[in-house]
Amino acid sequence: MRTCEEPRPPNGQSPIALAAGQSEYGFAEKVVEGMFIVVNSITIKIHSKAFHASFELWQLQGYSVNPNWQQSDLRLTRITDPQRGEVLTFKELTWQTLRIEADATDNGDQDPVTTPLRLITNQGRIQISLKRRTKDCNVVASKLMFLLDDLLWVLTDSQLKAMMKYAESLSEAMEKSAQQRKSLAPESVQVSEPRFSAQQSWSQSFGVSPSASSIGQYFDKHDMKESSYHLLISRLDLHICDDSHTRESGTLKHGMLGGAIQLTFRRMAFDYYPFHRAGDACKHWVRYSEAMETRGQWAKKLVGEFQSKIEKH
Numbered sequence: 001m002r003t004c005e006e007p008r009p010p011n012g013q014s015p016i017a018l019a020a021g022q023s024e025y026g027f028a029e030k031v032v033e034g035m036f037i038v039v040n041s042i043t044i045k046i047h048s049k050a051f052h053a054s055f056e057l058w059q060l061q062g063y064s065v066n067p068n069w070q071q072s073d074l075r076l077t078r079i080t081d082p083q084r085g086e087v088l089t090f091k092e093l094t095w096q097t098l099r100i101e102a103d104a105t106d107n108g109d110q111d112p113v114t115t116p117l118r119l120i121t122n123q124g125r126i127q128i129s130l131k132r133r134t135k136d137c138n139v140v141a142s143k144l145m146f147l148l149d150d151l152l153w154v155l156t157d158s159q160l161k162a163m164m165k166y167a168e169s170l171s172e173a174m175e176k177s178a179q180q181r182k183s184l185a186p187e188s189v190q191v192s193e194p195r196f197s198a199q200q201s202w203s204q205s206f207g208v209s210p211s212a213s214s215i216g217q218y219f220d221k222h223d224m225k226e227s228s229y230h231l232l233i234s235r236l237d238l239h240i241c242d243d244s245h246t247r248e249s250g251t252l253k254h255g256m257l258g259g260a261i262q263l264t265f266r267r268m269a270f271d272y273y274p275f276h277r278a279g280d281a282c283k284h285w286v287r288y289s290e291a292m293e294t295r296g297q298w299a300k301k302l303v304g305e306f307q308s309k310i311e312k313h
Helices: 013-018 027-033 156-186 196-206 211-221 290-312
Strands: 037-047 051-064 078-081 085-097 097-106 117-121 125-132 139-156 228-241 246-248 251-253 260-272
Touching: 051 156, 078 211, 085 211, 097 156, 117 139, 117 156, 139 156, 156 228
Parallel strands: 139 228
Antiparallel strands: 037 051, 051 085, 051 097, 078 085, 085 125, 097 117, 125 139, 228 260, 246 251
16 A cells, blocks of 8 residues: 555445446345455555555454444344435454554655564454445445554654654645545435335344334434544553663763653543534534533534624625
């Protein structure tokens, strides 16, 4: 993979649907989604003008799950609402070992001599939720949860500085990509007319003929109101060590002794909602609290004041 100077245009319709000669969510999509994938090892290499990185995964598994993140009947791994014209699907990726390594390129802005950044983790998993339109299979919203268990990370100060430079080099490309996604994000969810095929699909999944209200309630329970990305680490032991000293002829030449910092985080979580508008409700957020409601009222007031100023001009 290589980072782009300018973001590419959207992919458009699902290639699976186009190859099957269909334009809406149908049998071909369900067959591909139902596959259980097992890969012994996979290597992903990323090249940028400032650095190059590699991701190595061992014993990777990908499969469909139900809304409770349990493996079950494949018909229970999707929820179709014909009234909305949308379908929810749930996936999970697991692995035994993950190795991440990053180093500066020769023509980058980093120092010519840098320490490669390395991270090795044990078991982990990614939970993916997708909401798509049944008429064209386009993704309306998604939810990505990156879950890690105990993580031990030893960093030197030079590695920490290099990591900050790597993040800075990617920030411009990520900002351009975010602006493109926001410009293409729908103002409101378009609802298509009910189709007999979608109603029949839901009925076959649960072996009943539910009413539209029961389908809507079950859909609302697991619906993604907006796209979001989440990282949850059960325990993180972070060691930051000083490696700025140099050795010459076996003797230490440094004005001061090196030091180290150990930080321990438990249940550390990051939640990112890239399309959330200022002042909108956030009750659907993963970790919602009353403090967020107070902040929401404050943000809504600021937005109102800003809009009134704009209208005056």
